[in-house]
Amino acid sequence: MLEQIDLTMVNWARAQFALTAMYHWIFVPLTLGLSFLLAFYETLYYRTGNEEWKRITKFWMGLFAINFAIGVATGIILEFQFGTNWSNYSWMVGDIFGAPLAIEGIFAFFLEATFFAVMLFGWDRVSKKFHLVATWMVAIGSNLSALWILVANGWMQHPVGMQFNPDLARFEMKDIGALILSPVAVGKFTHVTSSSFLLASLFVIGISSWYLLKGRHVEMAKKSIIVAAVFGLVASALVGFTGDESAYSNARFQPMKLAAFEGLYDGETSAGLVAMGVMNHDKQPGDDQDAFLFEVKVPGVLSLLANREAGSFVPGINDLLYGNAEQGVMGVKEKMVQGRIAVNQLAAYKDAKKAGDEVAAKAALAAFVPHQDFIGFGYLNTPEEAVPPVPLVFYSFHIMVILGTMLPMICLLFLFYTYKDTIAKQKWLLGLGMISMFLAHLASQAGWVVAEVGRQPWAIQNLLPVSVARSNLTTGTVQTTFFMFLVLFTILLIAEVGIMLKQINIGPEEN
């Protein structure tokens, strides 16, 4: 029966989800970071009484509102897709995701209905202090709202705090604390928010650079840059620290992802970190070809990042697929055996329950439990299915890291020249500042490609592959909605860019 299902549907559903998520992610990081910058600008106005800071706050608040309005509710489409394209997954995780998503919904509702309105409408209508509180609440609330989504995502990467219910085919929450404090969820939240702060800082720097190049709103641009550059630098330090934590988590919970984003096929002791390289696209797991056509490696650093020990062993894709007894690495081949036992015992449990044979059901359940952590491997056809698309993950990771290293330097240069009061003369830097807005988005999107493509084939790590998580729909159905979204998102993006550019061109006076 499984053979009769058109397997290409799953790839269309994945593409549709990726398209929607990537579109949604154009707006979210800017909301997360810009909200804090608004709070900083307004705090400066509150403390100094300088009207220029108020003018600056109101200008960036206008762009924040445009971004918010175009981006709002695009995330809901992801939830539509869960119910339609990913119904098995949706059913299985309903109990886990219910609480975090409900909390997120309540947060978003109260935030948008109260503090957001006060922030936008409340100038000169509420006290300065209350307005400032509202702006801070929007910043804190937006970021807390993101926490719950990222907790849910963290659970998919490292499922903890739950128990599988074989009667209802559901994962049920047992420990919400474990869910929230999971190292993957904490790492994801801190890395995502700090990188969003950096992105928003570069957005402010980029637009301010344009004003300086045009010789317009020079004072506003300089003041905006100082705050954004400092915020960007602080955020960059957090991005580096949390990125390191993410790599450490990957080594422990998703070693295949780590091996893929480093293009590491054969495990190594004192493994080196590839600083840059060109992959050999013909390379397949288990063959003798070199993984790289060209590479620059920093010795020992990957072992240090992965295990906090420079001389330690980091398993490669081949070790993880075929096993490495010497290093105590269990291969996918062995996990497939375990997984099949789990799936078959689950089937036996289901049949026994249907037949009313409680003794047989109890025996099947007892046989199922020791193998249940491997159940996802029972749905794989070959061990190689457990390998994500290595070149895509490798290049995305390296784009993210290279840009993540370069962008803080841009913040530092802007801070230096603004402090020296020669920033308006640095045309090259202003040009770079404008480009950096787009580079920050590229780095942010690349980060999500690493996180999500890197964990393929899993919808839930080791438990549910995407091929089983999906609904039994025809490929044509998903293709139709994919192209509908493509058209809708393109129109909305054009609208946003158009309104944003118009508002930037008008500047703060007419805001």
Place this chain on the structure above:
Amino acid sequence: MTPLLRVVHFYRDGFRSMVLGRTLWKIIIIKLVVMFGVLKLFFFPNYLQTNFNNDRDRADHVLDVISRPAMVENESLNKVGAGVTVAPPAFYKAK
């Protein structure tokens, strides 16, 4: 003026004084109508809600899907777990 009325006036005056905001509200409303009135209604039915009558049937359907292992060329691997105390699943019988 009662506190409730003050809140109502706050929002009403806020919306009235918007310049750019009016365009943004139009975009938001059009977007929500397209999303919920067209996409959700006609293109994104909830698969399990539409095809099954109650939660028991939905659970049975999902359980049915997840209790089918992949079939591979390696016959010995396909038989793993089937030789224990319980009968092999219907999927194997069909093969």
